[in-house]
Amino acid sequence: MVDHPAVEVDGLHVGYGSTPVLVGVSLTVPAGGGVCVVGENGIGKSTLLRCVSGLQQPDEGTIQVFGGDPGATPEFWRAVVTTVEPPTWYPGLTAREHAELVCRAHGQDPSSAGVDEALERFGLAGHADAIPPQLSSGQKQRLVLAIALLRPSSLLILDEPEQRLDREGRADVAGLLADYVAGGGSLLMASHDDAFALASGAEVTTMESLSAGTP
Amino acid sequence: MTVVPLSPVRRWISRTQSSHRERGATLNSLYIGALTIAIIGGMLHRQVAAIFWPSAPDASALTAGSLVAVCYGLLYLALRRFGPLALSRAAASWLLTAPVSRRRLLLPSLRLTGIAAALLGGLAALAIAGHAAPRSEAGDEVALLVTGGALVGLVLLLVATAAQAGGRWGDALDRLAGLVFAAGLAGLVTAATLDRPAVITQWPPISALLPVVGAVALVVIVALALVIRGLAATPSDRVLDASRTAGTLFDTAFGMEPSFLTDMIERRFWARRRLRSTPLFPRLPVLVAQDLLLTLRRRTRLLWLLLTAALPVLLGGAPGWVLGAAVLAGCLIAGLTASGNVKTDAGNPVLLRLLGLSSRQAVLQRLWVPGVLAGLWAAIALTTLDLLGDLAAGPWWALGLTLGPVGAAAAVHRARVGFVRNELLPLDTPMGTLSTGPLVNAVMGPDMLLLGIPAWIAIGSGELTPTLLLLQAIIGVGGARIYLSGTTGDDRTELSN
Numbered sequence: 001m002v003d004h005p006a007v008e009v010d011g012l013h014v015g016y017g018s019t020p021v022l023v024g025v026s027l028t029v030p031a032g033g034g035v036c037v038v039g040e041n042g043i044g045k046s047t048l049l050r051c052v053s054g055l056q057q058p059d060e061g062t063i064q065v066f067g068g069d070p071g072a073t074p075e076f077w078r079a080v081v082t083t084v085e086p087p088t089w090y091p092g093l094t095a096r097e098h099a100e101l102v103c104r105a106h107g108q109d110p111s112s113a114g115v116d117e118a119l120e121r122f123g124l125a126g127h128a129d130a131i132p133p134q135l136s137s138g139q140k141q142r143l144v145l146a147i148a149l150l151r152p153s154s155l156l157i158l159d160e161p162e163q164r165l166d167r168e169g170r171a172d173v174a175g176l177l178a179d180y181v182a183g184g185g186s187l188l189m190a191s192h193d194d195a196f197a198l199a200s201g202a203e204v205t206t207m208e209s210l211s212a213g214t215p
Numbered sequence: 216m217t218v219v220p221l222s223p224v225r226r227w228i229s230r231t232q233s234s235h236r237e238r239g240a241t242l243n244s245l246y247i248g249a250l251t252i253a254i255i256g257g258m259l260h261r262q263v264a265a266i267f268w269p270s271a272p273d274a275s276a277l278t279a280g281s282l283v284a285v286c287y288g289l290l291y292l293a294l295r296r297f298g299p300l301a302l303s304r305a306a307a308s309w310l311l312t313a314p315v316s317r318r319r320l321l322l323p324s325l326r327l328t329g330i331a332a333a334l335l336g337g338l339a340a341l342a343i344a345g346h347a348a349p350r351s352e353a354g355d356e357v358a359l360l361v362t363g364g365a366l367v368g369l370v371l372l373l374v375a376t377a378a379q380a381g382g383r384w385g386d387a388l389d390r391l392a393g394l395v396f397a398a399g400l401a402g403l404v405t406a407a408t409l410d411r412p413a414v415i416t417q418w419p420p421i422s423a424l425l426p427v428v429g430a431v432a433l434v435v436i437v438a439l440a441l442v443i444r445g446l447a448a449t450p451s452d453r454v455l456d457a458s459r460t461a462g463t464l465f466d467t468a469f470g471m472e473p474s475f476l477t478d479m480i481e482r483r484f485w486a487r488r489r490l491r492s493t494p495l496f497p498r499l500p501v502l503v504a505q506d507l508l509l510t511l512r513r514r515t516r517l518l519w520l521l522l523t524a525a526l527p528v529l530l531g532g533a534p535g536w537v538l539g540a541a542v543l544a545g546c547l548i549a550g551l552t553a554s555g556n557v558k559t560d561a562g563n564p565v566l567l568r569l570l571g572l573s574s575r576q577a578v579l580q581r582l583w584v585p586g587v588l589a590g591l592w593a594a595i596a597l598t599t600l601d602l603l604g605d606l607a608a609g610p611w612w613a614l615g616l617t618l619g620p621v622g623a624a625a626a627v628h629r630a631r632v633g634f635v636r637n638e639l640l641p642l643d644t645p646m647g648t649l650s651t652g653p654l655v656n657a658v659m660g661p662d663m664l665l666l667g668i669p670a671w672i673a674i675g676s677g678e679l680t681p682t683l684l685l686l687q688a689i690i691g692v693g694g695a696r697i698y699l700s701g702t703t704g705d706d707r708t709e710l711s712n
Contacts, residue, residue: 078571088563096492105570
C-alpha cells in the first residue's frame, strides 16, 4: 500500500449534463501526506472527492487509490473513510452506541479505542446518550468526525470538515487531523478555510491549479 | 393584537386556487369519486353485506363485547395518532403563524373529523349489532344503536381533541385505550375457544336504549361546547405535528409509498424516548448485538407481538389454507419488528461503509434476530392452536421454530426493497389501468414466504408428519442460505437488492 501514492488522479473530466465541472483534473496525494483543495462553491471540490471515493463515475480520466480502483468493496471501505455523504443514523441508537458499533465492527475494543475520550474531545460527552437526529448540525458533524477518526483507516476523504464547527472546534479538529497525518495516515479534503487546512498539516492547493482548463 | 378575520382569507385562497384549476375540474373529481364508490360498491355489495349484516347472527355476547372494545379502542388510538385536529401543510405554514382566530382556523378540521368519527362509530355499531343481535323486526333498536355508536365516535373524538391540547393525562389515556384494545383482542380469542358461548337472544328494549343514547347525546353537546371553547388553546406544536402526519399520509397515498408513514412513526417514537447508552452485547456479532438492543428497547412492541401469537385462534373455524397463510404472514410481521436497521442500511449505505462490512456479512448477521422472533412467534402460535384442538396432536412447536429462517428471509428481503418504483409500465386491464410499481413492491418480502409451503400444507391439512417437518427445516434453512448467497456478495457493501 505504501509503494503507491494514496490518491492518484489523472485527466479527470466530469460534467453534469452539458455543464463541465471538472476538466482535466490531476492530483496526487502521497501516502502519509495531506492535500486540501480550496476554491469557491460550485467549482467541483465535492465532485472530485465523490469520484475519489468511488461514489461517482467520471466521464473520463483515471483514479487510483493506493494503486487500485476506488470501489464499493469492503476492503476499500476498511482503508478509506469519507464524509462526502451525510449518514442516515440508526434509529434507537445513541451517539455513543454508534461510535461503539463502528469500533466493534473493526475489531476494536471500545474502551481501548477511546470512545469516551473521543466524545469528550469533540465536545459530545454531554450528548453521549442522545440519538443523533436530536443533535444540532454542528454536533452531528463532530460526531461523524469523531467516529471517522476513531476507527482504523489509511485515508481520510473529508468534505469541508470545518463546516458548522465553532472556532475552538476547528482548532481541535485541525490538530487531530495533523496527528492523523503525522501518524502515517493520508488526508484529502476540501475546505473554504486556508488557516484550518494549514493547521491540519495538509498542503493547500486550488481547483484551478489542478485543472488543465477552466470549466 | 389585531385579529384578522379568517373567512375572507380562506375565500381568497379558495378563489385563487380555483383560478389555477381547469374549468369543471372539481366537479370532474367528484364525479370520478362517486363513480368509483358506486362501481366498487356494486362489485363488492355481497361482501359488504356479510361484514355489516350477515344473513344470520354468528357472534356470541363475548365476541360482541370484545368487538366493541376493539373497534372503539382502535378508533380512539387512530384519532390520537393522526391528530385528531390537523391543517394542510400550506395552512400550517401560513395561517397557523398568521394573526387569525385559532378557533376558526381549527373548526373545519373538527367538523371533518367529527363526520368521520361519527360515521365510523355508527358503522362499527351496525356491524356489531348485525353479527350479534337476533334477527327480528327491530328497526327502531337498530337506529338507536347506530346513533349511539355514532355518538360514542363523537365522544372519542372530543376526548382525543382535549388530549391533543391537554397535558400528560393524554398519554395515560392512550395507554388505557391500548389496554382496552388488547382486552378486546383477548376477549375475541377467548370467545373463539369456548364450545358453547352465550349468545344474545333479544334486543335491548327501547325504554332502556333511549335514555342511554339521550345521555350520550347530552355528553356530546356539553363536551363539544367545552372543546370549541378551548380550541384556541391548542398548542401550535401539536397542530404542526398533526399537520405533518396528515401531509405524510397524503404523500403515502399519492405516492403509494407506505415507508413515508412508517419512517415518520419510527422517528417520532425515538424522538420521545430518553435513552441510556449501554454496551452492545460483547459476545454477539456486532450487528446481531445492535438488532437485539433495538428490539429490547421496544418492549411494548414485543408484548403486542406476543399477544398477536394468539390471533390465529380466531381463524380456527376458517379453511385450513387461510390459517396456514395467516401463520406465515405472522412470521413475516414478527421478523419485521427487528429489521429496521436493514432498512436504514438499504436506504443509505453510508454507515455500512463506515462499518467496513461486506453485504454478505451484514445480511447474515441481520437475519438472526428476525429469525429468532419469527421462529418463537410461530412456535407459540402453533402450540396455542395445538392445545386448543384446532390441529391434530404433533410437535407443532418444532414446525414453528423451523419457520424462523423463512420469517427472517422474508422480513430482511422486505426491508431491503426500498421505494416503490412508479416508473414501471402500467398494465391495461378490463377494470382500468393498473400501476405495477406498488404491486411489485408489495409482493417483495411476502414472496419469500413460499419457502414455508411445507408448513402451509401441514397447517392446512391439520396433520404434521415427520417428513413435512424435516422438509420444512431443510427448505427454510436452505432457502435462506440461497437468498443470502444470491443477493449479497463478499465484494460489495451495498444492501439494495
